[in-house]
Each structure stands twice: as structure tokens, then as C-alpha cells.
Amino acid sequence: MVDTCKQSYWIISSAILVAVVLFGLRWSSGVMKQGNALDEKYITVPIFAIINEGWTLKTAIDFEETKGPAMIWPYAFFGKMLGGSLNDLRLVSVWSSILALLVLSWIAVRSQVLGKQLFFISIGWLLIPYNLVFSELVMGEVSFLLLSLLSVAVFLWGIEHSIDKTRRFLAPLLYCIAIALALHSRIHVVALAGAICFTAFALEGKRSWPWWVASVLAGLLRIPLWLRWGGLVSPEYQALHGLGFRIESLAYLAAALVPFIGVFAVEGWRVAKSKVGIVCAFILGVGLVFFATPDLTVPEVIDYVNPTERFQGIVATFSLKFGSNATAVLALLAGIGLAGLVGLWHCKDKAKPVGLITFWSLAFGWMLYALTRGFVFDRFLLTWAFLLPIVWYRVLPKWLLIPQYIALAVIAAMLCNTWL
Numbered sequence: 001m002v003d004t005c006k007q008s009y010w011i012i013s014s015a016i017l018v019a020v021v022l023f024g025l026r027w028s029s030g031v032m033k034q035g036n037a038l039d040e041k042y043i044t045v046p047i048f049a050i051i052n053e054g055w056t057l058k059t060a061i062d063f064e065e066t067k068g069p070a071m072i073w074p075y076a077f078f079g080k081m082l083g084g085s086l087n088d089l090r091l092v093s094v095w096s097s098i099l100a101l102l103v104l105s106w107i108a109v110r111s112q113v114l115g116k117q118l119f120f121i122s123i124g125w126l127l128i129p130y131n132l133v134f135s136e137l138v139m140g141e142v143s144f145l146l147l148s149l150l151s152v153a154v155f156l157w158g159i160e161h162s163i164d165k166t167r168r169f170l171a172p173l174l175y176c177i178a179i180a181l182a183l184h185s186r187i188h189v190v191a192l193a194g195a196i197c198f199t200a201f202a203l204e205g206k207r208s209w210p211w212w213v214a215s216v217l218a219g220l221l222r223i224p225l226w227l228r229w230g231g232l233v234s235p236e237y238q239a240l241h242g243l244g245f246r247i248e249s250l251a252y253l254a255a256a257l258v259p260f261i262g263v264f265a266v267e268g269w270r271v272a273k274s275k276v277g278i279v280c281a282f283i284l285g286v287g288l289v290f291f292a293t294p295d296l297t298v299p300e301v302i303d304y305v306n307p308t309e310r311f312q313g314i315v316a317t318f319s320l321k322f323g324s325n326a327t328a329v330l331a332l333l334a335g336i337g338l339a340g341l342v343g344l345w346h347c348k349d350k351a352k353p354v355g356l357i358t359f360w361s362l363a364f365g366w367m368l369y370a371l372t373r374g375f376v377f378d379r380f381l382l383t384w385a386f387l388l389p390i391v392w393y394r395v396l397p398k399w400l401l402i403p404q405y406i407a408l409a410v411i412a413a414m415l416c417n418t419w420l
Helices: 004-028 040-053 069-082 086-110 115-127 141-160 165-183 189-220 223-229 247-256 263-271 276-291 314-320 323-351 354-371 378-384 388-395 398-419
Strands: 241-243 372-374
Touching: 004 086, 004 115, 040 069, 040 086, 069 086, 069 141, 069 165, 086 115, 086 141, 086 388, 115 388, 115 398, 141 165, 141 189, 141 378, 165 189, 189 354, 189 378, 247 276, 247 314, 247 323, 247 354, 247 378, 263 276, 263 323, 263 388, 263 398, 276 323, 314 323, 314 378, 323 354, 323 388, 354 372, 354 378, 354 388, 388 398
Parallel strands: none
Antiparallel strands: 241 372
16 A cells, blocks of 8 residues: 555655756756747737736637647736736746656556655656756647646546546546536647546447446547637638648658657567567658658748648758758657557557557557648657656566666757747
8 A cells, every 4th residue: 555645745856846846947957047948939829818908808819829728828817916927927937847747746656666766757757858848938838738637636546446436437428528628728648538538448348338438528528629629729710720631741750759769669579479560660651751751841831821831850860961861860750759659559559558659649649640740840759758758667667668768868968948
């Protein structure tokens, strides 16, 4: 039996560690002295409109942004309470990240990561690609991850004592609310909802139906906003993000998986009884890039009128450094990325049920982009990778965990140097 008081102490301690790092970075870097970074010049427009003009139908619903009201409203509300400046809005991100770590730590305890081990989870949280930077800026990911983590936490709370009739009713209801809120932040939560439903079925079989119903109801609650906007995002941005069919997105995101789960290609190969799946996944990843090669050229101007695309992030930057060999490098990375995804499948039971949720989230999220058009960034994977700190710690032996953390620390340092 887990000592609740003792684990609460370690959860709070790990949160303090994250707070020290985030506030230390906020005060020691140049972020508080610089203007808009990354997408802040777009995201803050509707937020400042609410702060300066008040809450009206025009400012609160009919704004122009790719994010939904569940992201815009909290930043406007709490940002105004804190002062209403850009740096005040950034402070909302800092606190969202700290709260998200608290929820992640609670989930970690239920995954048998106890005591001092929780410090590895807090470090992993900071090192997930892009998360450290986004925790300092006004970006949609951090608040979205908080909602996603709450969805997972409620799910785990519900299945812990599935014979409790009250909990079996209350947990799916709370889960429905959390997923609906996340869906009104960004559409990426669809992959997480699918992952939770598949995990629920794997654990409970036919008795998992409340989670399926709750997910469907949460999806239906997004329809009114879809109808009002006329698409997945607000009208002005529909040339940049929308439904379609594009294999290039799968090819690029397969490569973008490498910093997140490429390490599982090694561990999966080590533990799998059959290597066929990993080999086939590697061949598929390489083949995808050569069959549908993403154009890594970044247009100088964003075209808001015509359907447009661009592929940007860690992987694109790395591949382009090889000049004419960029496609070959991207193909190799795509092979490793998909091999890592299959390797994660072979390792998932070491961190069950979190490992299962993580696998399906990443798998569904990756496949989801075959049905979209528009921009594809490496950072989109962060929206499905938030449980990886637990999976890394539970699954990877130290001789793989330490190099993984070192590699992630290098990436985090480079991103901080670029954007903060």
C-alpha cells in the first residue's frame, strides 16, 4: 500500500524542483526582456482583445486563432489578474506547467514510481522536446497538456476501483468534461481519447463502454464551435490547418518521433521475441520518405488565402544541415522513429497502463496527420508525448535512460538558446 503522506511529500518536492528551474530560467534568460517569440504574436491577439475590450461574443468566440477558447480564455482571465502584460501571460504558462507536473507525478505514483524516483519524472517533464520553452512562453501546448493529464488522471482514478459504482459513474463524467475542454483547446486530443478508449477495452473489455460513450459525447460538444467557425480552426487560418489527405505528413512526423521514442527501437529490439515488426517499421519509415518526400523549404511569407504547407522543427533543421543528403537523413530518421514506435509496443507492459496509453496516443496522433493538410511541426508530437517521463523511467535500463536524458538536455538547451 502506497504511503499517501510520504508520496505527497515527494510529489511536492518534485514540483518545487520544476518551479525552481522554470522561475530560474524566467529570471536568468532574456525572455522577460524580449518581445513576441514563436507564435506569441498570433496567439496573444485574441487574449489581449479580451483583456482590453472585455468579454463579448466577438472577442471570446469569433476571434481568429488556431487554438480554441479553452486555451484563450484562461490566459485572458488569469493574465489580467496578474497584470495583463505579455510577461504576465507567460507566467500563466509557468504555473500551468507546474500544475501539470503535479498531475503527472500523481499518475507516476500509480505507476509505481515512488519516493525519490519522482525526481526523474520531473526532470523528464522538463526535457520533453519543446516543453521547457513552451513553459516560458504564451503557447497553446502547456495548458493543453494540463487538460490532457487531468483526463488521464481521472481515467486511472476510475479504473483503480472499477467495482465502486459511484466512481464508475463519476469518473467517465469528469473525463468527458476534461476531454471536451481539451478539444476546445486543440483537436489533437482526439488521439488521446482514442488511446484511452483502447486502453480501457484492453483492461476491462465490454465494461469499458462508459469511456467510449464519454469520448463520443465530448466530441459532439465540439460541433457547435466547428459549425460557427466553419472548420477545425477559425476562418482566417483554415488555409493553414484543415482536413485533407497527405502522406508527406506521415513521413515527416515519423522522423520527428526520434527524439521522443527513437530510443525504444533499441530497447524493443532487446526485449522483443520477434524482430520482424521493428524491421518492417524501419523499412516503412524509410519508404515513406522516398515515396512522399516532404519539402523542407520554408516559404518566406505565410499564405493565409491558399492551402499551404511547411514542415519545421528539430528534425527539419537537423536534416537540412546535410544539404543534398537531407532526404536520405530524413528517411533514416523516419525508419528509426517508426521502429521506436513498434519498440514501444514491445515494452509497453513495463509501464502499464501508462505505456499503453502513450503508445496508442502517439500511434493515433501520427496516423491522424494522414487526414490533414497544412503546417506540420515536430512540436505537435508533444501533445501526445506527455506521459513519456513515466515510460522512460519505467521501461529504459539506466544505460539507455541516461543517454536519452543527455540527448534531450542538449536539445532543450539549444531550443532555449534559440527562443529564450
